[in-house]
Structures are given as structure tokens and as C-alpha cells.
Amino acid sequence: MEFSDAAGFWSFQLKLLSLQRKIQGAIADEKKRVKVARAGAESVKALQQVRWQARRLGDAFAWLVLKLDRKAIRPLAENSPVPISQEGHGSRGADAVSQYLASQGWGFPLLHDITDCLRIGDVTFVRPQGDSTSLRTVELKTRLLGEESSSSDEGPLLHYSVTVSFLSSPEDALEFEATVPEGQEGQAPEQVVEGPSSPRQDRRIEKQFKRMSKALTLQEAADSQIFEVDGNSTMSLLVESSSEGHWGKINELIEESRTTGYASVCIDKAFMYVALYSSDGVTEGSVANPRILDDLKATEFLSEGGKHGNFLEISAIPAQETRAAQLYMPFYLYPISQVAISDFMHGRLVVVALTNAGRIAEALERDGFDVTIPPGTRSPSDSISVAIPAERLRFEGLGFHIRESIHECKGMDFILDVARGIRGTAQLAGEELSRLQSRTEQ
Known part of the structure; x- marks a missing residue:
């Protein structure tokens, strides 16, 4: 789609949210029908898959509006999943005030309800400021005050009180x-009057402010400086990666699969991507293709006699719905053809990514890290424990970035750059803590 102005972006959000609500309604209806008919639930699963694609489309929209800024996106995802909101008084009042505040210079209102990844707050106002962007995340609470008849054909006029809560404190x-x-969902309000600030202080609001405060702290944290989050000392460091990704190989892989039904490529010895295509839809039987094992043996993907052996994991691209927010790029934004994206959506194309955590461990150790992979773990990449001997430091959060590398085809260089960045952060943190201790002693 192409947009000529902010009104087009706003309209897109409302249409997408309306579609998500219709899908949710269809799921509820189908569950009732299946229960009565005592039939299988494949139709429900199919609708749930469509719902997930609609939520990921909302994620893609949010990524674009936020300029692919992971530091802005990820802190807003640290919460439980949020169900699709229903149309009603709350949505009408929230939409009306969001448009009003946008007209008052707050910025473009990004509705969190259309996404899966934005789970803290209801709306983020995005306002360009020169080379940077100002973000303000708010919570909205709507209360119906009453309604009155109207002489127009638009129906009665509804009067709402909407509380807009935002940082730096609840009193703001x-x-x-x-x-x-x-019935005019998403339309500009006929009248808006600002009233006294008197938000109701309850435990729910306090929890929301704590989550919003943490998110804002993480978004605005200066690189290479220690700051406090939830009582813990934290340091943020921007990692500049030299990895340009391997999308050229993935595009070739996809094109070959459209001709032969199957294609594979091994990347950096640690990743094997297998593309499966069928105009009738890829089935579970297709994924069990015996050629995959032959291709694994024909490449250097499998380690022979290495210290860590082979720890294999399988991921599907696009990823299926999970409870945790997926904080890698939505597949709609992949640098592949629109035909391939359409094939992903309709199940005609599936890319299976096989990862050998043993190979990742070997590469990290060549770079000076000590690596441990506990045996018997369900997800070896998530369980990788990396030590920096010189700093007497061990970290176990590399699995997040390995998944990012898998789903964005960034390869081994990206993982190494992240690990090196963490090593650099540890060194800076140690120096900063030494300075703080010296000042305390003085």
C-alpha cells in the first residue's frame, strides 16, 4: 500500500483493527459450531493462523512507524500477551482523543491494539524532531458519560470522559x-474539552506506571553508562554489526524451490535453510523430506569430533504464534519478493531453518570465549552459557540474538559481534564500577 498523508496511515490502522476483530469473532463462532458438530478443529486453527498473520502485519506497521528502532520497540514488549480489543465505548473514546491529541502536536498515534509486540500502554505518539524522533506512550481509560439524540443520520451523540495517563508521574x-x-468508529470527535486532572489511583494504574517507567528508562538509556532498572545496575551498549545478512542466498533459495519444490543452502556451517514449495500447500509430510538429511551430510553443517558435538534445532519461517513477543523483524518486511510473502501467507512456501548450536559454540571459542551447552536442554541455543575469563563474567542471554540471526538471516558474524559487544560492555561496566567505588571511598 502507498500512503500520501498521515490520514492514510490512521485509516490503515483502523481497517486492520476492524479486520482483527472480525477474525476474532469468526473464531468464536467457529468454536461454537465445531463444539455442536463434534467435528475437528482444523477450521479453528486456520482462523487462528489468519489472526496471527493480521497481528504480525500490525507489528510490521509498528516497526515502520518506529523506524525499525529496536531500542524503542523491545522495552514496550515486556508484558503478557494482550488480546484483541473489542469495539465499544472504550475504543471510541480512545480513538477520538488520540486524533485530538495528534491535532494538538503530540505526533502520530500508533495504536498498540493492532500489534502483538507493543504490550505496554495503549498508544504511542510518534513525533519527528529533526534527525531524531520523540515518543510518548500513554494509557487511556474511557468512561461513558451519557448520550443525546442528534438530528443527523449519524445516530446519537455519545459523551465520554477519557483519562490520558503518561510519564513522568500519575499526577501528569x-x-x-x-x-x-x-457508529463513527475512528472518526474525529465533534468536541473535546480538557478537564481537571483527577485520575483514579488504584493498583492497576500503579503497575501500569511501573511498566511504562521501566520501558521509558530502557528507551532513553545512554550507551556505555550504568543505570538502574528494577533495583539492578544495568548498562546499555549499541552494537554495530558488520553482518550484511544473507538475503541474496535466501532469495535464490526461494526461487529455486518454486521451480523444483525443494532447495537448501548452508550458511556459516551453523545454519541450514531449506525452502519447501507446493502450489497446493506445504504439508507436514513435505517437511519430512529425506533430502534434508542428505544435504546435511553433504555440507560442513555437522561437526565431526568437535568439542561440543552437534546440537540441532529446527525453526519455521515465518514463525508460529508464541506467548512471548517475537522481537525480530516480521516477515512482511523481509527483503524478498511480494510473491514470496504471499506464498508464506497462504502456506505454499515454508522455510525450515536448522541451527547447530555446537558450531556456534566453536565459533565463539575461536574468538576467545569459554562456552558451555548443558546436555539434554530443549533449546540448546537458549541454553548456551558464555564466559569471558578476563572479566570473570558469564552471560546466558545470547539465545535471543541467535533467534534474531536465524529469522533475519544475519549469520555467524552478527552473533560474534553481539558477543564482542557484551564483552566490551563488561569491560566498560567494570571500569565504571571501579570509578564509583573510588568516589565512595573518598
Whole structure:
């Protein structure tokens, strides 16, 4: 789609949210029908898959509006999954005030409800400021005040009180009274009046502010400086990666699979991507193709006699829905053809990514790290424990970045750059803590 102005972006969000609500309604109806008919639930699973694709499309939209800024996106994902909101008084009041605040210079309102990855707050206002972007995440609470008849054909006028809560403290909340024609979801309010600030302080609001405060702290944290989060000392460091990714190979892989139904490529000895294509839809039987094992043996993917052996994992691209937010790039934004994206959506194309955590461990050890992979773990890459002997430091969060490398085809260089960045962060943190201790002693 092409957009000529902000109104087009706003309209896209409302259409997408309306579609998600219709899909959710269809799932509820189908569950009732299946229960009565005592039939299989394949139709429900199919609708749930469509719902997931709609949520990931919302994620892709958010990534673009936030300029692919992972430091802005990831802190807003640290919460439980948020179900699709239902149309009603809450959504009408929130939409009306969001448009009003946008007209007052707050920036473009990005609706969190269309996404899966934005789980803290209801709306983030995005406002360009020169070379940078100002973000303000808010919570919205709507209360119906009443309604009155209207002489127009738009239906009665609904009067709402909307509380807009945002940092730096709960006392900063604003209250607005908005008048909205019934049935005009997403339309600008006929009237908005700012009222006194008197938000209701309850435990729910306090928890929301704590989550918003943590997210803001992480978003605004200066690189290479220690700061506090949840009582813990933390340091943020921007990692510049030399990896350009392997999308050229993936595009060739996809094109070959469209001709032969099957294609594979081994990348950096640690990743094997297998593309499966069928115009009738890829089945579980297709994934069990015996050629995969032959290709694994024909490459250097499998280690022979290495210290760590072979720890294999399988991932599907696009990824299936999970409870945790998926914080790698949504497949809609992959640098592949629109035909391939359409094939992903309709199940005609599946890319299976095989990862050998043993090979990743070998590469890390060649770079000076000590690596341990506990035996019997369900996800070896998530369980990789990396030590930096010189800093007497061990970290276990590399699995997040390995998944990012898998789903964005970044290869081994990216993983090594992240590990080196963590090593550099440890060195800086040690120096900073030494300085702080010296000042305390003085």
C-alpha cells in the first residue's frame, strides 16, 4: 500500500483493527459450531493462523512507524500477551482523543491494539524532531458519560470522559470530555474539552506506571553508562554489526524451490535453510523430506569430533504464534519478493531453518570465549552459557540474538559481534564500577 498523508496511515490502522476483530469473532463462532458438530478443529486453527498473520502485519506497521528502532520497540514488549480489543465505548473514546491529541502536536498515534509486540500502554505518539524522533506512550481509560439524540443520520451523540495517563508521574494525567457520533468508529470527535486532572489511583494504574517507567528508562538509556532498572545496575551498549545478512542466498533459495519444490543452502556451517514449495500447500509430510538429511551430510553443517558435538534445532519461517513477543523483524518486511510473502501467507512456501548450536559454540571459542551447552536442554541455543575469563563474567542471554540471526538471516558474524559487544560492555561496566567505588571511598 502507498500512503500520501498521515490520514492514510490512521485509516490503515483502523481497517486492520476492524479486520482483527472480525477474525476474532469468526473464531468464536467457529468454536461454537465445531463444539455442536463434534467435528475437528482444523477450521479453528486456520482462523487462528489468519489472526496471527493480521497481528504480525500490525507489528510490521509498528516497526515502520518506529523506524525499525529496536531500542524503542523491545522495552514496550515486556508484558503478557494482550488480546484483541473489542469495539465499544472504550475504543471510541480512545480513538477520538488520540486524533485530538495528534491535532494538538503530540505526533502520530500508533495504536498498540493492532500489534502483538507493543504490550505496554495503549498508544504511542510518534513525533519527528529533526534527525531524531520523540515518543510518548500513554494509557487511556474511557468512561461513558451519557448520550443525546442528534438530528443527523449519524445516530446519537455519545459523551465520554477519557483519562490520558503518561510519564513522568500519575499526577501528569489529563482528562478530556469527548463527544462522538455513535457508529463513527475512528472518526474525529465533534468536541473535546480538557478537564481537571483527577485520575483514579488504584493498583492497576500503579503497575501500569511501573511498566511504562521501566520501558521509558530502557528507551532513553545512554550507551556505555550504568543505570538502574528494577533495583539492578544495568548498562546499555549499541552494537554495530558488520553482518550484511544473507538475503541474496535466501532469495535464490526461494526461487529455486518454486521451480523444483525443494532447495537448501548452508550458511556459516551453523545454519541450514531449506525452502519447501507446493502450489497446493506445504504439508507436514513435505517437511519430512529425506533430502534434508542428505544435504546435511553433504555440507560442513555437522561437526565431526568437535568439542561440543552437534546440537540441532529446527525453526519455521515465518514463525508460529508464541506467548512471548517475537522481537525480530516480521516477515512482511523481509527483503524478498511480494510473491514470496504471499506464498508464506497462504502456506505454499515454508522455510525450515536448522541451527547447530555446537558450531556456534566453536565459533565463539575461536574468538576467545569459554562456552558451555548443558546436555539434554530443549533449546540448546537458549541454553548456551558464555564466559569471558578476563572479566570473570558469564552471560546466558545470547539465545535471543541467535533467534534474531536465524529469522533475519544475519549469520555467524552478527552473533560474534553481539558477543564482542557484551564483552566490551563488561569491560566498560567494570571500569565504571571501579570509578564509583573510588568516589565512595573518598
